[in-house]
Ligand SMILES: Nc1ncnc2c1ncn2[C@@H]1O[C@H](COP(=O)(O)OP(=O)(O)OP(=O)(O)O)[C@@H](O)[C@H]1O
């Protein structure tokens with residue numbers, strides 16, 4: 001079994017962050033581990049409080065894992081502030097894991113700033129160059145590049161600009177586009193377009209976390225980037241198609257639909 005680590009924030013309502021990541025890892029048959037960067041009090045309606053974990057405790061969590069266990073892939077999510085980013089970058093430089101999937105989480109669907117605005121530069125300068133693949137949504141791609149994105153052409157432009165900042169691959173996610181859910185994968189030479197129909201649901205809490213964790217799992221399981229992204233797009237689409245009407249707001253996606261279906265737990 002392969003071992004995959006998420007470095008991210010905790011979502012008390014279980015739909016995003018560490019909790020979504022660990023569920024996604026389990027659904028992919030990899031062994032999940034976590035370094036918690038912050039604890040959030042949130043639900044399907046919003047984020048109500050955040051407490052950052054100290055850089056010392058983050059560094060100790062990283063050390064405890066890497067000094068003992070082989071890590072086949074790392075996913076990075078909410079990194080909150082400059083000190084957290086520096087600590088993670090130092091850990092990655094020291095332990096050099098093979099696959100690093102960076103989800104540059106900035107603002108929650110409910111509008112809460114999970115990354116402090118002053119930490120944007122550190123995320124760009126210190127983490128982007130260490131990423132195997134970075135997975136910005138439209139808003140994050142706009143913030144990273146400084147351009148406005150209104151079309152697929154703009155997404156392409158952003159992918160080129162972000163690639164020049166150091167990651168090996170860029171996946172610009174178009175879940176927030178009006179028409180289709182089209183993501184663009186750029187490998188430095190070619191743009192690959194991954195398109196699905198936009199699913200008409202409000203329950204998309206944690207879609208970005210889930211997609212990046214699926215990519216990390218598939219990379220750990222030996223798939224190429226292109227295969228890993230394609231499989232992960234299929235996984236998130238099924239998870240959204242079968243999303244759960246939990247809570248009064250933006251509900252979570254279903255991580256285990258295919259597994260449960262196969263095992264007979266779900267038989268509709
Ligand atoms: N309504 C939808 N129908 C189909 N696919 C979707 C939908 N919403 C998002 N996706 C897909 O889900 C994945 C995550 O994209 P999205 O743009 O939602 O990420 P995100 O904004 O980072 O998520 P989060 O708010 O969790 O950080 C992408 O592959 C995107 O195309």
Ligand SMILES: Cc1ncc(CO)c(N)n1
Nearest residue numbers: 009010011016017078108
């Ligand atoms: C902890 C956490 N990470 C990421 C997201 C995604 O927006 C969220 N809502 N909460």
